[in-house]
Amino acid sequence: MFRVAQALRLGLVVASVLLPKPSQAFTGEEHRLAADSALAGVTRECAKSIPPNSPQQLSHLITLLESLPKDTSQTFGELTASLARVDFGEHRFHIFRETPLEQALRLKSEDIERVWRVLNEGRELPSASVFASEITVCREKGVVANYLLYHLMALRIASLPLDNQISITNVAEAALSWEAYAQGYLHDALSAGHMVMPWRGNLLAPLQTTNYKAWSQVVSAEGVFVLNSRGEVWQAFGEHLLHWYSPHYEHVLACSQVSIRELVLTLFVAHELPIPGALTDWMRREGILETPRARVARWIEPTDGETLFNTSTPPAVLPSLMYIPMPISATWSHAPILEDSLRKSERRFYPQLRERGLHDPSISEASSEFLYSRTGVPIWLIPPVVEENDVVRADSVVRFVSGWAAVEYYSPLSPVTSAIGVHLRGGVVLPLHHEAVASRVGAGYTFRYKIFQPTLDLSYMNQLSSKSRDLFILTAGHDIPIPVSYFIGKSDGLWIEVGGLNALHGEHRRMGGVLSVGLYWNLDALGGPGFSGTRLRLQYSNMQPEGYVVHAFGLSVSWY
Amino acid sequence: MNQSRRSFLTQVGGTLAFSLVYRGLSAETLHLLDDASSDDLFRNRTFSDLHAHVRLNEWIAKAGLMQSMPGGAEFISKQMNKTKVDLKKCHEAGLDLICVAHFNPFDEFVSMPSDPNPDAPRQTVRMLDELEEYVKNEASAFACVVKSRGELQERLAIRSPDTRRRVALIHCLEGAHALGFDIAPLRILADRGVAMIGVTHFFTKGLASSGNSIPFFPDAGAPQANIGLMERGIEVVKEMQKLGILIDIAHATAPTVEDILSISTGPLVASHVSAQALGDHPYSLTDEHIQRINERGGIVGVILMPYWLSNYTSAAKADEHGSLREVTRTVRYIYKLCGTHKCIGIGSDFAGYVTGPNDLRELDKIVSLTKALRQEFRGEKNSEEIVSDIMAGNVIRLFTEHWGNA
Secondary structure (H helix, E strand, O other), X not given: OHHHHHHHHHHHHHHHHHOOXXXXXXXXXXXHHHHHHHHHHHHHXXXXXXXXXXXXXXXXXXXXXXXXXXXXXXXXXXXXXXHHOOOOOHHHOOOOOOOHHHHHHOOOHHHHHHHHHHHOOOOOOOOHHHHHHHOOOOHHHHHHHHHHHHHHHHHHHHOOOOOOOOOHHHHHHHHHHHHHHHHHHHHHXXXXXXXXXXXXXXXXXXXXXXXXXXXXXXXXXXOEEEEOOOOOEEEEOOOOOOOOOHHHHHHHHHHHHHHHHHHHHHHHHHOOOOOOHHHHHHHHHOOOOOOHHHHHHHHHOOOOHHHHHOOOOOOOOOHHHHHOOEEOOEEEEEOOOOOOOOXXXXXXXXXXXXXXXXXXXXXXXXXXXXXXXXXXXXXXXXOOOOOOOOHHHHHHHHHOOOOEEEXXXXXXXXXXXXXXXXXXXXXXXXXXXXXXXXXXXXXXXXOOEOOEOOEEEEEEEOOOOOOOOOEEEEEEEEEEOOOOOOOOOOOOEEEEEEEEEEEOOOOOOOEEEEEEEEEEEEEOOOOHHHOOOEEEEEEEEEEEHHHOOEEEEEEEEEEO | OOHHHHHHHHHHHHHHHHHHHHHHHHHHHHXXXXXXXXXXXXXXXXOEEEEEOOOHHHHHHOOHHHHOOOOHHHHHXXXXXXXXXXXXXXXXXXXXEEEEEEOOHHHHHHOOOOOOOOOHHHHHHHHHHHHHHHHHHOOOOOEEEEOOHHHHHHHHHOOOOOOOOXXXXXXXXXXXXXXXXXXXXXXXXXXXXXXXXXXXXXXXXOOEOEOOOOOOOOHHHOOOOOOOEOHHHHHHHHHHHHHOOEEEOOOXXXXXXXXXXXXXXXXXXXXXXXXXXOOOOOOOEOHHHHHHHHHOOOEEEEEOOHHHHOEEOOHHHHHHHOOHHHHHHHHHHHHHHHOOOOOEEEEOOEOOOOOOOOOOOEHHHOHHHHHHHHHHOOOOOOHHHHHHHHHXXXXXXXXXXXXXXX
């Protein structure tokens, strides 16, 4: 029993070393910095614009916000990072090929009310550290619905009435801790790696973790072009790269700040405190024409994702939804014609959509595969110059209408496979000058060490010739990814393998050597949720089992 | 006088003498100009390229580093320089004019990223010599180097089936860092027949800020101070104008273009660029700058490299998906933006280690672009004239009317 336990423990240790973890949206430090910076920016702008003759309570509260939440002895950013950096569940990913609107629509009012009822069961204020990680009603609904849920909880808690037991400080603390969790989801919603990755929750996932990670890494590092509901396009990146590309960081920060402003505004309005000028200015910039009180009432009343997006007229009821992006393959871009001397103008972007007439009729095949449906975007993202089913009009916008351009974007939206990790191999060996054809099957593991990717393979080969026995072959190999196109088409690289072999039976069972060189082709990833890839190898082998030499050609397929 | 200075002047002198003799020989073609109206120079042409690297592979192969690696130069030129310029085939394909971009990677990178290299002018003259010697010894049957507007007119007047027809090559420099932070070499280079100089290239080099133009080095990873034209850059631009050398703003960032527009007069050239509206890179030109180049009678040369013409997250993706479609869309966009085709040309940048469209990798196959443009402008009243001017006429007009205008 003890040995079994030891073996299991050893197995777990080996698995934890060999099976890589999925990529994070951002590193913990990136989460922390983004959240803390956003909060500091909002509290500072509020502090600078406190209306004259405001009660002392207001400035005290603003100062307090900067050091909240206290219940966990962590800063706002640390709390955000603590959950976001360790959680890779499906609720932290966009739902692949769905727009933020479509994902927001998944959040129903009954979801919100069910969570709210649970939170209100106790007499004390609901603490995020107690409840937040237990909320599972929206797990399968993606990152946008989950952000909305946590953010709405923060807004509702911020508006709770005060009594002898509950002070405004308690309310602010509790609300901010919920907002910290919401910020984690918001950051995930803005991370490239969490936008185009179909979540890996499928039965084959454990075998293809490396491919999943490979794609995630490519997406995070190469970036992905995205569009938000404000008509802004930029290139989003993933972990370690948040501060590397300033346009992306600025969008993440802006989005985080809007979310925090919504919370702070709710806190001030609900407790009848004067509204700092910075917040009223922000409402004007967002195009909110209602009074703060009227708008906050729409956030905290029973609602759902659809109401919060309000698809008929811009902006969304909840402005932070306007900042959440979606991967994009083609847009209509519009530059307003300005008459000022500098002729400077900001371009505004609209998504090209799947329906006829709503996309450039000459769009490339690669771009057309990733178009969203008209029902997936709010009405203000449909450009006024095109009309459904009017292809001629769309063509004429591309060719003749000044100020408009049809723009395409190519991001890593298809699976990228990697040879790193576990693989299975099988194939045939054709020995020269021998009568038999042997088959070879095995399994192996490819490591990554800096730029090197050595592979260890253990395989079994049946009788090579009448003189030989069945063989076990242990080899170490390495690929050289330089395309070679001299002999049989263009290969993806060269392959070299050395090792030893040993006969399974026989009196002598002497160790022999094996040397193989060849070409390999990476076949298309099989796609879908499996992330698997295949590699075809054609190789020459020089084998020396039991003291004699066999020259052989082999053809094998690896599945990884 | 030190050894290198003496060697430099000897080379300049020798080449000047060659140029004078060459001019004398070409005088025999003058009578052809008398018969032809100036319009004929622009009409029914095949292709004039605003920017191509005719001898870059060979220049790299001659470097000491490459010579110490057997097969290295061949491997690099075959595997990495995917677009090809073969002068013999270009001649057979009927190409009219190629602006030969001289770019010495060893000069530019040896003191990267910002410092000028004082040895650059000597190397620059060697590159001019190398091209001229090649043309004289190996390519005289299909190409010729022209060194003035008059020579260009003479050469272009000779048309097929006249066996004396040659592809006209014009010396151009890609990056004024080739002057070695000095304006004195400009006069020598103007005398040598350099018609156009790009103010900046990959790096600032004390002259002007440049947009990132290395595709495998994403824009985000190439932060350079974007301060526009620097003091020495202003001197270079002014001196170029005095000498009648055309100013090429390719590779310049928007502030640099803005500065050049404000201190210069006459037409500007963007020899191999893209439109920022379609391909959002610091390398691309904004709508405003495209319009102002058009207003100044200049030319925007559309680069035949899809990576810049659209939005790709990697050069490998552009290699896979990029096609002539992106070229024609950019041409169409500039036409739509400016309301005229007269400001549009093509600057292929071929053989300059760029990834061309996947349906056009050899300059002599440029007829496929002509066909694509005909398809794009089908139905327009003067579509043939539009395509002909974009492919060749506009560039020829630029050089025959503005080269050498002090």
